[in-house]
Structures are given as C-alpha cells and as structure tokens.
Amino acid sequence: MIQGTWIIQRGGVGMVALLTALERTYAAIILVFVICVGVAMAVAGRGDLMAAHGWIVALFGMVVMAVLLRGIDAPEPWEERFREYYDDPTKVGIILALIWGVIGMFVGVWVAALLAWPDLTFDAAWASFGRLRPVHTSGVIFGFGGNALIATSFHVLQRTTRARLPDQLSPWFVLIGYNLFCVLAATGYLMGLTQSKEYAEPEWYADLWLVIVWVVYFLIYIRTLARRREPHIYVANWYYMAFILVVAILHIVNNLAVPVSIGHAKSYSLFSGVQDAMTQWWYGHNAVAFFLTAGFLGMLYYYLPKRAGRPIYSYRMSIISFWGITFMYMWAGSHHLHYTALPHWVQTLGMVFSLVLLVPSWASAGNALLTLNGAWHKVRDDAVLRFMMLAAIFYGIATFEGSFMAIRAVNSLSHYTDWTVGHVHAGALGWVAMITFGSLYALVPWMWKRPALYSARLVELHFWLALAGTVVYVFAMWNSGITQGLMWRTYDQNGTLAYSFIDTLVAMHPYYIARTVGGLLFLAGAVVAFYNIWMTISRPAPVDEGAAADLPVEPPAPRAWAQAGE
Amino acid sequence: MSFDHDTVTGFAKSFGLFYLIAMSIGVIVYAYWPANRKQFDHAAHSIISDDEDRPCP
Numbered sequence: 001m002i003q004g005t006w007i008i009q010r011g012g013v014g015m016v017a018l019l020t021a022l023e024r025t026y027a028a029i030i031l032v033f034v035i036c037v038g039v040a041m042a043v044a045g046r047g048d049l050m051a052a053h054g055w056i057v058a059l060f061g062m063v064v065m066a067v068l069l070r071g072i073d074a075p076e077p078w079e080e081r082f083r084e085y086y087d088d089p090t091k092v093g094i095i096l097a098l099i100w101g102v103i104g105m106f107v108g109v110w111v112a113a114l115l116a117w118p119d120l121t122f123d124a125a126w127a128s129f130g131r132l133r134p135v136h137t138s139g140v141i142f143g144f145g146g147n148a149l150i151a152t153s154f155h156v157l158q159r160t161t162r163a164r165l166p167d168q169l170s171p172w173f174v175l176i177g178y179n180l181f182c183v184l185a186a187t188g189y190l191m192g193l194t195q196s197k198e199y200a201e202p203e204w205y206a207d208l209w210l211v212i213v214w215v216v217y218f219l220i221y222i223r224t225l226a227r228r229r230e231p232h233i234y235v236a237n238w239y240y241m242a243f244i245l246v247v248a249i250l251h252i253v254n255n256l257a258v259p260v261s262i263g264h265a266k267s268y269s270l271f272s273g274v275q276d277a278m279t280q281w282w283y284g285h286n287a288v289a290f291f292l293t294a295g296f297l298g299m300l301y302y303y304l305p306k307r308a309g310r311p312i313y314s315y316r317m318s319i320i321s322f323w324g325i326t327f328m329y330m331w332a333g334s335h336h337l338h339y340t341a342l343p344h345w346v347q348t349l350g351m352v353f354s355l356v357l358l359v360p361s362w363a364s365a366g367n368a369l370l371t372l373n374g375a376w377h378k379v380r381d382d383a384v385l386r387f388m389m390l391a392a393i394f395y396g397i398a399t400f401e402g403s404f405m406a407i408r409a410v411n412s413l414s415h416y417t418d419w420t421v422g423h424v425h426a427g428a429l430g431w432v433a434m435i436t437f438g439s440l441y442a443l444v445p446w447m448w449k450r451p452a453l454y455s456a457r458l459v460e461l462h463f464w465l466a467l468a469g470t471v472v473y474v475f476a477m478w479n480s481g482i483t484q485g486l487m488w489r490t491y492d493q494n495g496t497l498a499y500s501f502i503d504t505l506v507a508m509h510p511y512y513i514a515r516t517v518g519g520l521l522f523l524a525g526a527v528v529a530f531y532n533i534w535m536t537i538s539r540p541a542p543v544d545e546g547a548a549a550d551l552p553v554e555p556p557a558p559r560a561w562a563q564a565g566e
Numbered sequence: 567m568s569f570d571h572d573t574v575t576g577f578a579k580s581f582g583l584f585y586l587i588a589m590s591i592g593v594i595v596y597a598y599w600p601a602n603r604k605q606f607d608h609a610a611h612s613i614i615s616d617d618e619d620r621p622c623p
Contacts, residue, residue, distance in 0.1 A: 076577065082621075083620060083621070084620065084621070085619070085620070085621055138576065154594070158621065159613070159619075160612075160613060162622055163619045219606075225567055229621070230609070231610065232605040232606070232608065232609045234612070234613060235609070236613075302613060305613060305614055306613055306614055309614055310614065311607075311610035311611045311614055312610050315606040315607070315609060315610040316597040316598060316606065317597075319593065319596070319597045319606075320593055320594060320597050323589065323590075324590075324592040324593075327589060343571070345575065347580075411591050446619075
C-alpha cells in the first residue's frame with residue numbers, strides 16, 4: 001500500500017522517499033555545505049554585490065533543505081525500485097525547463113519591445129536593455145534548453161543502455177545545482193554583474209560551481225554507460241556526451257579569470273585583446289555547436305524515430321555526421337571575427353570550416369527527414385511529430401544560412417546587423433525550441449504514465465503559434481538586418497555616408513514591432529504548452545484497463561510492482 | 567623551437583590538415599565496416615521496440 005501511495009503521490013515527499021537513508025544524509029550534508037558557502041560569500045562579500053548572491057545561495061540551499069526534511073523520515077525505499085528506471089529528476093527537469101522557457105521567452109518579448117519602445121525600462125536600472133537581454137538569452141538557452149537537455153539525457157541514457165542511473169543522488173545534484181547556476185546568472189544580470197562575454201556572462205564563483213556540477217553530470221554518463229546492457233552505445237548518447245564534454249572544456253577555458261579578491265564578484269579574464277576575442281568566439285560558436293546543436297541532435301536521434309515508430313534512415317550517416325560536427329565546429333568560431341585584428345588566415349580558416357560544416361549538418365537534417373519519408377500521414381496527423389519535422393527543416397535552413405553568413409563577403413553585409421539576430425532565432429526558435437517541445441510532448445505521457453496528452457488540439461494550436469511566431473520573427477529580422485546593412489554601406493556622391501545611425505533606427509522601427517509580435521506569438525505557444533503539460537500531469541492516472549492498453553509505452557509495471565511489495 | 571606565430575601557423579597548416587583527413591577516413595571506414603552493420607541495425611531498431619521501459623535485471 002505504501003508503494004501505491006508513492007506512485008500516486010509524486011510530490012516532493014514522494015521523491016525524497018525514493019532516496020535511500022544514506023542518500024538523504026549525503027543530500028543534507030551537501031545542502032549544509034551549500035548554505036555555509038552562501039553565508040561565507042555573504043560575509044566575505046559584504047559591501048559588494050557578491051553578498052546578495054551569498055544570501056541567494058543560502059536561501060536556495062534552505063528551500064531545497066526544507067523539501068528534503070519533509071521526507072527525511074520516510075521509510076527506506078523498497079529494493080523493487082531497482083527494477084524501474086529512475087525518472088524523478090527527468091520529471092522535475094521537464095517542469096523546470098517549461099518554467100524557465102516561459103520566463104525566458106517573456107523577457108525576450110520584453111527586450112524586443114524595449115527596442116521598439118525604449119520607454120519600457122520604466123527608469124529602473126535593472127530593467128535596462130543591457131541587463132534584461134542576458135536574462136533572456138541565459139533564460140532560454142541555459143534555463144529552458146539546459147534543463148530540457150538534462151531531463152531528456154537522463155531518460156535517453158537509461159532507455160538506450162537499458163541500465164538504471166548509477167545512484168539517485170547525483171542526478172539531483174546535477175539538476176538542482178545547475179538551476180542554482182541559472183538563478184545566480186539571472187539575478188546577477190539584474191544587479192549588473194557580468195563578465196561581458198556573450199553566453200558566458202556569470203561571474204567567477206558561479207562558473208566554478210558550474211564546473212563541479214558539470215563534472216558530476218559527465219560522471220553520471222560514464223558510470224551509466226559502464227553499466228550498460230546494450231553492447232553498442234546508441235548514437236544519441238554520443239551527441240549528449242559530446243555536449244557534456246565539450247561544454248565543460250569550453251566553459252573552463254573561456255572563463256579562466258582572476259577575481260579582484262575572494263570577496264569581490266568582479267574578475268578579469270586571463271586573456272586580453274584579440275586572444276580574448278578569439279577565445280570568447282571559439283567558446284561562443286561552440287556553445288551554439290555543442291549546447292544548441294549536439295545536445296539537441298541527441299534528442300532528435302532518439303525522440304524522432306521513437307515517435308515516428310521508424311528506425312533512423314541511415315545509422316551510418318548519423319555516425320559520420322557526428323564526427324563531422326564535433327571535429328569541424330571546433331574551428332569555425334573565428335568567422336565571428338571577420339574584418340578584425342584577428343590574423344587573416346584564422347578568419348579564412350573559420351570561414352572554410354563553416355562551409356564544410358554544411359555537409360554533416362545537412363546529413364543530420366536529411367537523415368531526420370528521410371526517416372519520416374513514408375510516414376508523412378503520421379506527420380500530418382500528429383502535431384508532436386510535426387514539431388520534430390519542422391525542427392529538422394529549420395535545422396537545415398539555419399545551418400545553410402550560417403555557412404552562408406560565415407563567408408567573408410556576405411559577412412561584410414550581415415555582421416553587426418539584425419540579420420545575425422534573425423539567424424540565431426531561426427536556429428533557436430525553429431530548431432532548438434521545436435525539437436524540445438516535440439520531445440517534451442512525446443516524453444510527458446511516458447513519464448507520468450498517461451495514455452495521452454491532456455489536449456491534442458492545444459498541441460496543434462501551439463504548433464501553429466510557434467511556426468507563425470518564428471516566421472514573423474525571422475522575416476522581420478531579415479528585412480531589418482539587410483536594410484540596416486545596406487544603409488550602413490551607402491555612400492553619396494561626395495564619398496560620405498548617406499545615412500546617419502538614427503536614419504537606420506527609423507527604418508528598422510516597423511520591423512522591431514513585427515519582431516515583438518512574432519516573439520509574442522511564440523511566447524503564447526510556450527504558455528499553451530505549459531498549461532497543456534501541467535493539465536496532463538495533474539490529471540489523475542487512468543484506472544481503466546482499456547485505456548491503459550493504449551499507453552504508448554506499456555507500463556504494466558506500477559500495478560504489478562505494488563502487488564509485489566504487499 | 568620558439569612558440570611564435572609562424573610556428574603555430576605551420577603546425578596548424580600541416581598537422582591540422584593531416585589529422586582531420588586521417589580522422590575522416592577512419593570514421594568512414596568504421597561506419598562502412600561490414601562487420602559493424604549488424605550492431606548498427608540492431609541499435610537503430612532497438613530504440614523503437616516497446617519492451618524497453620524497464621532496465622535489464
């Protein structure tokens with residue numbers, strides 16, 4: 001009976017009760033340590049913004065401790081649980097991803113509106129564009145994307161290796177610790193804390209914390225793979241591992257910095273000048289490659305074949321494109337520094353590798369679409385699968401555009417303009433968010449043992465909101481960016497610039513409004529997704545045998561399992 | 567050997583070229599090695615089978 005209530009009651013207490021007494025003790029020790037570090041930061045950093053972060057760390061630790069203490073006296077979990085995969089961190093990760101997604105996209109719409117109507121800062125320093133914009137970028141990339149990657153990676157890893165996660169504490173350490181990093185990042189930006197490195201804004205102590213979290217994440221992967229029951233490691237895991245390993249390398253190298261003192265948030269990069277710029281864009285472009293591409297390709301290679309019920313079109317092609325993507329992306333970052341002090345040959349190197357990258361990128365996109373070839377009726381009827389198909393299409397479009405924009409001559413028009421912003425969002429909205437929503441929609445009913453999502457019509461609505469929002473956004477930015485780029489390079493008969501900077505702003509204003517509308521549509525879709533998934537979870541599990549037989553992945557487990565314990 | 571610009575450039579343009587070519591050949595050989603075909607097919611099909619919602623004992 002006790003087990004039965006655990007299955008129904010999947011709240012914080014239920015999740016804590018699944019931890020062994022030893023794991024609960026270790027969790028408490030880690031949390032006490034985190035709280036102490038937070039207080040120490042607050043004391044050492046008094047008079048500095050670091051103190052505020054110290055209190056946030058301590059408070060965060062206390063909140064998690066409160067959840068832990070509510071279930072700390074629960075009886076030892078039954079050995080039977082080892083017959084099941086460990087999915088609690090995945091469930092929490094899905095919910096956190098959706099919360100971060102709505103917050104991050106809301107702030108995105110806000111900063112888009114700020115560009116059209118600058119008065120929306122309300123004269124508050126924290127609401128200025130420079131502070132809100134990284135809240136948007138980190139919120140959607142790390143908060144939404146990162147949590148979705150962690151959640152899905154634990155799911156895919158266990159299913160493809162047919163092995164349970166090695167322990168039940170380290171996945172929580174990774175998930176909760178990672179979210180502490182995200183909280184420190186977002187709150188820091190609002191206070192004005194930044195390293196001024198794009199996608200690497202958090203200061204040194206947050207960076208150090210992320211290194212610890214990330215190493216544990218990688219160890220979970222290695223330890224589970226060591227326990228695997230499948231001889232071959234499925235290709236999705238290779239992508240997830242490349243994502244974890246390379247992000248660790250990038251993060252450590254780009255954030256090598258010396259703090260002013262142990263009690264100050266401010267730090268100075270180990271690099272300077274063009275070396276600093278090259279390191280930053282080696283990091284920045286590979287963040288796109290390994291965070292926003294490799295990890296999400298891992299999702300694509302598992303959830304798309306799974307949802308379509310068809311094996312990947314060419315497994316060989318997936319291997320070849322894996323090695324192509326991992327080894328070629330490494331050298332493409334310098335295309336962000338065309339026409340700068342960076343040596344010319346390094347710029348050319350980045351350009352050439354960016355062009356060659358089109359081959360493995362299109363191999364992946366084509367592989368995904370060819371997998372669907374022959375199952376188009378499923379794509380027509382199933383909006384979840386359609387999300388994944390659209391993601392593959394946008395992946396193809398965005399990688400083509402990226403290779404094109406990396407050509408030096410094209411870059412002379414596109415660089416520093418809104419075209420870049422449009423390109424990023426074709427990838428971020430069209431590829432990353434679409435594959436994420438598609439995967440989460442597929443995953444939620446499996447995780448919570450529901451026969452289907454709460455509403456297929458709401459998925460349909462979300463699909464069209466997301467597609468319309470992306471198209472409006474990207475077209476607005478193409479127009480705006482090319483207009484801007486052409487105005488910057490127009491000379492009059494006397495050889496002077498024909499347009500002032502203000503002239504370009506006036507010309508871009510209508511596109512900024514259109515972009516805000518596009519973003520708003522996409523945000524509305526994300527809110528619909530959140531509502532739909534929340535209703536799916538909170539709806540009671542089916543008791544009808546007939547309905548249970550319709551489950552996408554048959555879970556006769558809970559029933560049999562509950563009886564076994566009695 | 568000094569660690570100057572020319573050294574780095576020379577290294578990148580020689581070693582960098584050949585290791586990428588060697589790796590590309592290696593990957594293609596691995597992907598098309600006949601003996602690997604079976605395990606690749608098995609891996610591709612295994613994820614869509616329905617009996618995977620439980621770890622192996």
